[in-house]
Amino acid sequence: MAHSQSHAHVHLHDDSHVGCAHDHGIHGKRPSVTRALQIALGLTLALMVAEVVGGLMSHSLALLADAGHMLTDAGALGLSLFVAWMCRQPSRPEKTYGYLRWEILAALLNGATLLLISFWIVWEAIGRFRSPVPVAGGQMLVFAAIGLIVNVIAVWILHGVNSASLNVRGAYLHVLGDLLASGGTLVAAFIVRLSGWLAADPIASLVSTVLIIGSAWRLVREAVDVLLEAAPPHIALEAVRGRLQSIPGVESVHDLHVWTVTSGVVAMSAHAIVRQPEHHQDVLERAHDLLQEMGIQHVTVQLERNEMYERELHLHP
Numbered sequence: 013m014a015h016s017q018s019h020a021h022v023h024l025h026d027d028s029h030v031g032c033a034h035d036h037g038i039h040g041k042r043p044s045v046t047r048a049l050q051i052a053l054g055l056t057l058a059l060m061v062a063e064v065v066g067g068l069m070s071h072s073l074a075l076l077a078d079a080g081h082m083l084t085d086a087g088a089l090g091l092s093l094f095v096a097w098m099c100r101q102p103s104r105p106e107k108t109y110g111y112l113r114w115e116i117l118a119a120l121l122n123g124a125t126l127l128l129i130s131f132w133i134v135w136e137a138i139g140r141f142r143s144p145v146p147v148a149g150g151q152m153l154v155f156a157a158i159g160l161i162v163n164v165i166a167v168w169i170l171h172g173v174n175s176a177s178l179n180v181r182g183a184y185l186h187v188l189g190d191l192l193a194s195g196g197t198l199v200a201a202f203i204v205r206l207s208g209w210l211a212a213d214p215i216a217s218l219v220s221t222v223l224i225i226g227s228a229w230r231l232v233r234e235a236v237d238v239l240l241e242a243a244p245p246h247i248a249l250e251a252v253r254g255r256l257q258s259i260p261g262v263e264s265v266h267d268l269h270v271w272t273v274t275s276g277v278v279a280m281s282a283h284a285i286v287r288q289p290e291h292h293q294d295v296l297e298r299a300h301d302l303l304q305e306m307g308i309q310h311v312t313v314q315l316e317r318n319e320m321y322e323r324e325l326h327l328h329p
Contacts, residue, residue, distance in 0.1 A: 045173045045180060046096050052166045052187055053089040056082055059162045059190075065151040066155030070148035074156055074197050074213050077136060081129055081193060092183040112274035115178060116238045123231035126189060130221045130228065137214035137221075147213070149205030152209075156198040163191040178235055178275050185227050192220035196312030215252045241271035244278055247306060255306070256284060256313075259298045261291035267324070270308065279310035286315045 047262035060082035098111050134221045166187045195255035196216030203212035243249050247270055256265045263285040269282045280303060286295050292315050303311050 016075045022083070030066060046051070046093065048094050048173050049089055049096065049180070049183060050167045051169050052183070053086060053093065055162050055166045055169075056187070056190075057161055057327075058085045058091060060086060063140070063155060066151060070151035071145075072147040072152045074147070074157075074200065074217065075152060075159075077133070077217075078159065078190070078193050079198060081190060084129060085183075085190055088125065088182050088186040091118050091121065092180060094118075096180075109273055113239075115180075115274055116235050118229055119178035119182040120235035120239070123228045123235060124258045126182075126185060126224060126228035127232065129189075130219055130225050133217050133221045137217045140214040141211060144210035145265065146210070147204060148267065149208075151296060153198070153201035156201045157193060159194040160191070160198050163194045167191050169201065171285045173271055178231065178238070182231055185224065185231060188227070189220070189224040192224060196220040196264050241269070243270045244272050249280065249307070252280065252282075252303065252306065252308070254304045256282060256299060259295050259302070261288060261295050263287060263288050273310070277310070278308045279312070281312040281314075283316060285317075287317055289317065 046147040059081050061073045063079035063082060066072065067079060095114045098114050101111055104110075167184070170180070170184045170187055174181045193319050196219055196263065197213075200216040203209055237245075249268060249270055253254055253265050253268055256262055256268075265282050268280075268282040270278065273279050279328050284295065284299075286292055296313060300311055
């Protein structure tokens with residue numbers, strides 16, 4: 013006698029081998045991503061030391077502030093490397109998805125840090141408008157130029173891999189923020205050197221800050237959406253429901269959820285009324301194929317022959 017309901021977990025691969033987002037479509041990029049982060053970290057640390065020396069020599073608060081920014085960037089890059097290593101570790105029985113969410117937490121931390129740094133720069137810029145600080149324009153110009161060159165190299169290295177995950181994009185945005193800050197510092201150094209107009213420094217800082225706040229906010233918002241298990245923006249929930257209900261034999265779909273586990277890994281669960289048991293296997297196979305086309309890798313469908321309202325009151329508002 014057939015059971016009154018059945019369930020199946022339709023997936024593309026064995027969950028025991030889930031590693032990181034890069035294992036789901038861009039596994040081949042893993043060495044290049046890690047190597048790019050290592051090189052960017054080395055460049056960032058070297059530039060941080062140079063800017064501290066330059067700031068002390070020229071009495072430039074802008075260079076010292078940028079060195080502090082570089083310190084947070086080194087931390088972000090180091091955290092990204094740690095996450096890249098962490099999410100390659102094998103999953104454990106109590107962590108069925110492995111350590112995928114570590115990269116989302118890192119992205120959230122990176123984005124939040126960028127916002128805090130931006131607010132600090134704005135505060136410092138306002139203070140500089142009120143009380144300009146004399147600087148040695150020539151020395152400031154030299155070290156700003158060095159910073160710009162190094163940051164251009166770091167951004168170029170990370171640009172090709174920054175779409176790999178939210179975690180790597182967070183590190184990339186940190187370095188991009190450094191590039192913008194270095195460019196602003198260089199322009200300000202030119203102006204201070206040629207005209208002695210000290211207000212150029214805080215103005216350049218504000219411009220670079222405005223440019224980076226938008227990207228940082230989007231990063232934080234995306235990370236929060238993933239942690240809240242919101243539906244991915246590129247997948248419409250009703251479109252998923254429509255696809256499932258278009259399968260012959262499916263009468264209705266309820267308790268539908270679509271969420272992002274980590275970058276590039278989308279999961280879905282739903283309950284479906286399928287009256288005829290002989291249609292169950294066909295429904296599962298069609299659901300697998302249709303949802304795979306939508307970019308949903310982990311598909312869990314509970315098939316029910318009869319409504320179970322008394323057992324699912326919380327699912328039927």
